[in-house]
Amino acid sequence: MPLLIPANAPDLPMKHIISLLLENEAGALSRVAGLFSARGYNIESLTVAATEDATLSRMTIVTTGSDDVIEQITKQLNKLVDVVKVVDLSEGEHIERELMLVKVRAAGKDREEMKRMADIFRGRIIDVTDKTYTIELTGTGQKLDAFIEALEEGAVLETVRTGASGIGRGERILRV
Amino acid sequence: MELTGAEITVRCLADEGVEYIFGYPGGAVLHLYDELFKQDRVKHILVRHEQAAVHAADGYARTCHKPGVCLVTSGPGVTNAVTGIATAYMDSIPLVVVTGQVPTHAIGQDAFQEVDTVGITRPCVKHNFLVKDVKDLAVTMKKAFYIATSGRPGPVLVDIPKDVTTARCEYFYPDKVELRSYNPVVKGHSGQIKKALGLLLEAKRPMIYTGGGIVLGDASADLAQLVRALGYPCTNTLMGLGGFPATDPLFMGMLGMHGTYEANMAMQHCDVLLAVGARFDDRVIGNPKHFFQEDRKIIHVDVDPSSISKRVKVDVPIVGDVKEVLGEMNRQLAAGSQKPDAAALKAWWTQIELWKARDCLKYDRTSAIIKPQMVVEKLYEITKGDAFVTSDVGQHQMWAAQFYKFDKPRRWVNSGGLGTMGFGLPAAMGVYLAHPDSQVVCITGEASIQMCIQELSTCKQYRMPIKIVNLNNRYMGMVRQWQEFFHGNRYAESYMDALPDFVKLAESYGHVGMRIEKPEDIEPALKEAFARKDQLVFMDFVTDQTENVFPMVPGGKGLSEMILV
């Protein structure tokens, strides 16, 4: 069910996933990162890599802001000379995925429980020692958070997350 | 035939039609200087500090229709130039800044005179490039000129490592470049323009507020046509002065922190506001919350989408070039039959006349001590309103803006966005080179002028007969005024102690110096100065130390909450 927002609701900060295509050139990343810090915009995560077209990079930025702030962010990004295209994926249907590697304590009686938990979240155990498992998990940021929360306190030894990548659903395509 | 990177750079400048390059040599740019030496298409102007090179190129760009170009060496050359670059960036001035860099193999090694130029300047340029391969050099230069001058103009920097200036390749300078990631919108949406015109014609209390975009976009004739066809009041920002003729009866004066009472009141109380090439700066609308206590519809025309709805929400956004959009408005207005609401307009002008009657710019004309306003008024009379006027930053800047009535665009040259003291004199040098047969005046203060005073030497070398009007109040007047109003008269460090004798100083640089202490001497002194056509004259006016700039909208206050004299 869609959330009903009263017409006079204040312009609240919301999470947005912004996708960009930018020239695959030295310095392009620092222009984007510099823009966010210079203008005080928040970055939750930022991922970038080359695309099938080697001259282009694709970047996904997860940020939060009120509608006004998000409007300025997309305009300011568009203004960067290296940026070819910008879309706010959150404006339409989209898919979001993030990869997490998590090293957990897996000794004695915890070992079985840990494997079960990984299975429930469709994680894969990709490295094993006597005392630890390293689990690979993909999903939305929320799912990864949920996994961490589901584990017993003290079970997590180390986590590393890639930040979200996003893509439009169906025929929605971002290309030059 | 293969050319060196240095030859290519200089050839690019010449082929781009660059007349002057303002610069200062150093190790990383020696090959470039060597090539400049061997040719005579591009004239080099040697400044005395890199900040001045950029301000001079900036003053040149502001008053003619070409970008300004400068050349500085790596490291300290670049860091000295940063203030100039940021000044141009804030006011959207097209510049191409060529900087030397350490050789590519030395980059990142903390080499002698190495700084991360692209990193340091990134937040204050429209774009910048580091050229690592000589084969990219010519096309990068073309891109730099294209980006600097198109869309919302701005400074573009090209950083060239020393080994790239000696590497060789074939020279080819493209006529134009296309960038898939950069396509400024020029033509405004005609549906939006129609909507805007509809709103404007229904207005009961209309107001037209225009800024630097009119000047930058060369649209003052189109603006005048629209304003006069509608018969609506028009105000300009500090950057927009001259965009609409100041002597036109529809002109309301400047608005904002030191704008006129009538302009600010009309801005606050209008019901439809047309904003063109202006960016709702905090010095212009005061506290946005207070601004929105009144209900009004806002139409905003700007070539940069990010200027629209940045500080205030607008009802009809129009992204496009001012000249295109105003041209289309004029066409639609002429083609339609609807006319402004004459009765409502009459009532609105009656109100405005009442505000005007407040005479907000009055000052004591009988004072025995020189009032700075009077100096500017006399300057206006003696130059017949036709001089190019540069200014520094402070009270004198505001008096220049209030009392010199600019009827033409590109006559008023000042640092509005960054507010850079030291801008006035070097900017005047660039203006002079762009307009060697015109009167060029720099209105300054005893604090500001000392920030680039060394340029008196450049003025001597190139025989630049600039007239310097120093409104010497022995204070950082603008700072003192804030301290008087908001800090209990505690004049912390705002007194300019140990001032030089400006007359002797000017003379020591080989110029003419004059000190003027009495109001009755203002006019003869100005006349004498302008009669010295071939000489730089430094006029040191000893002015009233206690004079303040009125009206004033204090920080955080609303536009209609002015302090009046």
Ligand SMILES: Cc1cc2nc3c(=O)[nH]c(=O)nc-3n(C[C@H](O)[C@H](O)[C@H](O)COP(=O)(O)OP(=O)(O)OC[C@H]3O[C@@H](n4cnc5c(N)ncnc54)[C@H](O)[C@@H]3O)c2cc1C
């Ligand atoms: C001491 C001091 C006091 C000041 N007091 C005042 C004051 O009282 N009043 C005041 O107005 N200012 C004042 N200023 C200046 C102020 O800080 C701003 O610099 C100024 O108000 C900005 O002017 P602007 O809105 O015209 O914008 P500009 O900085 O001139 O920007 C131009 C706008 O036009 C757009 N544009 C450019 N080219 C085109 C084109 N071809 N087509 C369409 N759009 C285009 C740009 O995108 C931009 O949005 C003061 C500055 C100082 C230092």
Ligand SMILES: Cc1ncc(C[n+]2csc(CCOP(=O)(O)OP(=O)(O)O)c2C)c(N)n1
């Ligand atoms: C480089 C720089 N430093 C500091 C300031 C802050 N500032 C603004 S106006 C001003 C005083 C200017 O004094 P003066 O040039 O004598 O002009 P006046 O206000 O007295 O006319 C100062 C210090 C500035 N604008 N620029």
Ligand SMILES: [Mg+2]
């Ligand atoms: Mg002073």
